[in-house]
Amino acid sequence: xxxxxxxxxxxxxxxxxxxxxxxxxxxxxxxxxxxxxxxxxxxxxxxxxxxxxxxxxxxxxxxxxxxxxxxxxxxxxxxxxxxxxxxxxxxxxxxxxxxxxxxxxxxxxxxxxxxxxxxxxxxxxxxxxxxxxxxxxxxxxxxxxxxxxxxxxxxxxxxxxxxxxxxxxxxxxxxxxxxxxxxxxxxxxxxxxxxxxxxxxxxxxxxxxxxxxxxxxxxxxxxxxxxxxxxxxxxxxxxxxxxxxxxxxxxxxxxxxxxxxxxxxxxxxxxxxxxxxxxxxxxxxxxxxxxxxxxxxxxxxxxxxxxxxxxxxxxxxxxxxxxxxxxxxxxxxxxxxxxxxxxxxxxxxxxxxxxx
Numbered sequence: 170x171x172x173x174x175x176x177x178x179x180x181x182x183x184x185x186x187x188x189x190x191x192x193x194x195x196x197x198x199x200x201x202x203x204x205x206x207x208x209x210x211x212x213x214x215x216x217x218x219x220x221x222x223x224x225x226x227x228x229x230x231x232x233x234x235x236x237x238x239x240x241x242x243x244x245x246x247x248x249x250x251x252x253x254x255x256x257x258x259x260x261x262x263x264x265x266x267x268x269x270x271x272x273x274x275x276x277x278x279x280x281x282x283x284x285x286x287x288x289x290x291x292x293x294x295x296x297x298x299x300x301x302x303x304x305x306x307x308x309x310x311x312x313x314x315x316x317x318x319x320x321x322x323x324x325x326x327x328x329x330x331x332x333x334x335x336x337x338x339x340x341x342x343x344x345x346x347x348x349x350x351x352x353x354x355x356x357x358x359x360x361x362x363x364x365x366x367x368x369x370x371x372x373x374x375x376x377x378x379x380x381x382x383x384x385x386x387x388x389x390x391x392x393x394x395x396x397x398x399x400x401x402x403x404x405x406x407x408x409x410x411x412x413x414x415x416x417x418x419x420x421x422x423x424x425x426x427x428x429x430x431x432x433x434x435x436x437x438x439x440x441x442x443x444x445x446x447x448x449x450x451x452x453x454x455x456x457x458x459x460x461x462x463x464x465x466x467x468x469x470x471x472x473x474x475x476x477x478x479x480x481x482x483x484x485x486x487x488x489x490x491x492x493x494x495x496x497x498x499x500x501x502x503x504x505x506x507x508x509x510x511x512x513x514x515x516x517x518x519x520x521x522x523x524x525x
Contacts, residue, residue: 171270174236175217175243175338178229178253179308179330181210187310199467201475204252210313211253211262213327217334219342226331228317234263239270245288245337247274248360248477275340277356278348280481292336295344300336304329356480359488366475367509369468378461385454391447403452415442424449460508476509 182194193208203209215226216236225232244250251272257263279291292298304325308316316323389395394407401407405420412420417438421430431449439446464474482489490508 172218172236172240173220173243173338173341174223174240175219175275175334175341176237176250176254177215177244177330177333177337178211178250179213179326180253181208181212181312182308183310199463199475200249200252200477201467201469204249204256209256211257212311212313212316213330215327215330215334217331217338219335219338224331224335226327226334229257230262234267237269238267242269242272243275243337243341244272245274245291245333245340246276246286247272248363251360252364271357272360273341273345273353274356274360274480275337277480278344278353279340280479281348281352281486282344286479288333288336291340295340296336298336300332301329352481359478359480363476363478366469366473369464369472369474371468371472374461374465378458378465381454381458381461385451385458388447388450388454391443392451393444399455403448403455408448411444417442417445424452426453478509 183192184194184196185192193203193206195203198206211229213226214229214232215224216232217224254263258265258267276286276288276291279295280286282295284291284294289300289302292300307322308326311322316326385399389399389402392402393411394404395402409420412418415438419434421428421434424431426449435446435449467474467476469475477490479489481487488510490510
């Protein structure tokens with residue numbers, strides 16, 4: 170019978186609470202950039218096979234990775250854990266040639282079963298257990314030397330890390346019969362597609378970022394309260410103050426592109442007051458520019474862009490973007506705004522030409 174191991178890593182991170190000028194974590198970096206950053210350090214790994222009673226936790230450099238060769242590996246957010254494994258293989262920590270039989274993602278399984286993806290809530294609803302996550306706060310900014318130099322802290326973090334693997338394994342053995350093979354395959358294919366990424370026309374990407382930046386700046390220049398910075402540029406307070414100055418008695422509740430109220434407002438006042446039309450351009454161009462900048466900053470050396478897409482990411486079962494705080498219990502994790510589902514694949518215009 171094939172062995173099944175649950176694997177969980179604890180990695181170094183530093184939030185902006187510790188270092189506002191130079192934070193390092195999933196709040197400021199994509200998953201790929203975080204794992205491949207020179208500062209990356211896998212401090213601990215825990216491995217559990219509850220069926221046989223096997224448990225191990227410690228420095229990844231000291232684990233016998235041959236044990237997982239040919240085994241089914243479990244992870245709660247396998248996209249993240251497998252990215253760490255790939256990094257450790259490149260660094261020589263895990264020997265080349267170690268080949269698990271496959272990976273199964275218990276976070277994806279939890280989503281399929283209509284519970285929240287993060288391990289704390291998945292454990293609560295699927296196993297009836299409450300996991301304590303307070304120890305994570307103490308790890309903010311903690312280096313390898315600091316962790317291994319404090320025996321009491323090392324014991325506490327090791328116990329926490331071990332419990333995560335044990336819990337992941339228990340979720341699998343308790344619920345895996347409810348997760349159809351076809352859904353597991355979709356989960357695997359999605360994870361592999363995200364890792365493979367897509368090829369980007371980097372020349373066109375650079376040109377479009379430049380054009381969007383200029384267009385946004387030109388639109389912002391039409392706003393009387395623009396002072397050269399985009400922070401708080403879309404302040405409702407500034408908008409209403411300007412409207413009062415110009416004798417506009419009513420401002421739409423929404424300036425969304427598809428809002429009938431906003432379109433009527435722009436048609437009424439846009440010709441007389443250029444800022445009325447410009448503010449909607451700024452709203453539209455800003456997020457689009459941000460998406461392109463995220464793509465630029467997330468490019469790999471070969472010009473491909475690895476992305477993040479949640480299997481069964483919402484109640485109806487549709488996929489959603491990113492790897493965010495509902496997947497992880499750490500405080501440095503937030504949702505990234507790039508959503509590949511919202512990017513056009515084909516069609517006229519420069520955006521479609523980004524795809525190689």
